[in-house]
Every structure is written in structure tokens, then in C-alpha cells.
Amino acid sequence: MVMSAPWNVKRRLTEAINAHDVHRIAELFTPDGVLVSPAGVAEGREQIAWIYEQLFKGFPDCRLTPWYEVYDCDAPLMAEWTVTGTHTGPFLLPDGSEIEPTGRRITIRGSCASFVENDKITTHREYFDQLELYTQLGLCLTEPSTVS
Incomplete structure (x- = not known):
């Protein structure tokens, strides 16, 4: 099967992620590209690279x-x-705190939607279950505190 040019860009993104090459990941996006994921929204190449750096530090x-x-x-x-990995480094949570390494293996299923124009990613949206990730890291839900 011959892939379209946009699919070739998406394949290069997978290769860059697996190589943990944040510079190459960032270069695949337009300068004002957007990454949307359960971890947050990153706008522009610098923020996108930073999000992936956090993932690679933790796993x-x-x-x-x-x-x-x-x-x-x-x-x-x-x-x-599917993303697999071992939590051997600090992992940044959406609230800004970090989880110290647990040594636990993760296997997370997800999906993504990418928009490509002129051989660059304009928007990449990732969807995965954060509760599935946190449970595999040994975290659990707590009751919300009541405000008096």
C-alpha cells in the first residue's frame, strides 16, 4: 500500500517518538502547531518538545x-x-507535582488524530485513559476534600 504524504509525516512522528528525539518531533510540527492530550495543551514547537521530554524522563x-x-x-x-514503558524517572503530573520512579511497567492504549498541511503537523490530538496510567503506576483516587 502506498501511503500519502501526510501519512508519511505521521509515520515519521512515530519514529521520532520511538527514538526519543524531541528536536525531530518538534520539527515535524508547524511553528504554531498544537498538541492536545490528557496531559494538557502545548502550543508551538518549544512547548510540544517539553511535553515529550517529560514523558521520556519518566519512561x-x-x-x-x-x-x-x-x-x-x-x-x-x-x-x-499502545505505549509501553517502565517508570524509572520522575514523571510530571498535570497539577505540577512529580511522581518519583516506581519501577512499574505500563501498557496504555490510546488513539490520536493528526492534521497535516504542507508536510507539517498543525494539530495532533492524543486520547488515552489517565486513570489507566495512574492505576498502573500504583496511584489511587482519593475522596475530594470538602470546602467549608
Whole structure:
């Protein structure tokens, strides 16, 4: 199967993620590109690179494996994937706190939608279950505190 130019860009993103090459990841986005994920919204190459740096710090062996891709559509490019890794470094939480390494392995399923124009990613949206991730790291929910 011959892939379209946009799909080639998306494949290069997977390769850069698996190489943990934040510079190459950032260069695949437009200068004002946007990454949307459960971890937050990153706007521009610098913020996008920073988000991936945090992932690679927490999971230095993380690997992204796409297992389903919708080839007959280029806008958006849709894929389902699995990320695996071992939590051996500090991992930044959305509230700004860090989880110290637990040594636990994770396997997270997710999906993404990417928009590509002129061989650059304008928007990349990732969807995964944060509760699934946090449970695998040994975290648990707590009752919300009541405000008096």
C-alpha cells in the first residue's frame, strides 16, 4: 500500500517518538502547531518538545506501537496505538507535582488524530485513559476534600 504524504509525516512522528528525539518531533510540527492530550495543551514547537521530554524522563524506555491506522482518510489521520514503558524517572503530573520512579511497567492504549498541511503537523490530538496510567503506576483516587 502506498501511503500519502501526510501519512508519511505521521509515520515519521512515530519514529521520532520511538527514538526519543524531541528536536525531530518538534520539527515535524508547524511553528504554531498544537498538541492536545490528557496531559494538557502545548502550543508551538518549544512547548510540544517539553511535553515529550517529560514523558521520556519518566519512561526512558517508552515505545509507541501503532496497531490500527485509517489509511483511507487524510484529514484527520486516525490511529490507535499502545505505549509501553517502565517508570524509572520522575514523571510530571498535570497539577505540577512529580511522581518519583516506581519501577512499574505500563501498557496504555490510546488513539490520536493528526492534521497535516504542507508536510507539517498543525494539530495532533492524543486520547488515552489517565486513570489507566495512574492505576498502573500504583496511584489511587482519593475522596475530594470538602470546602467549608
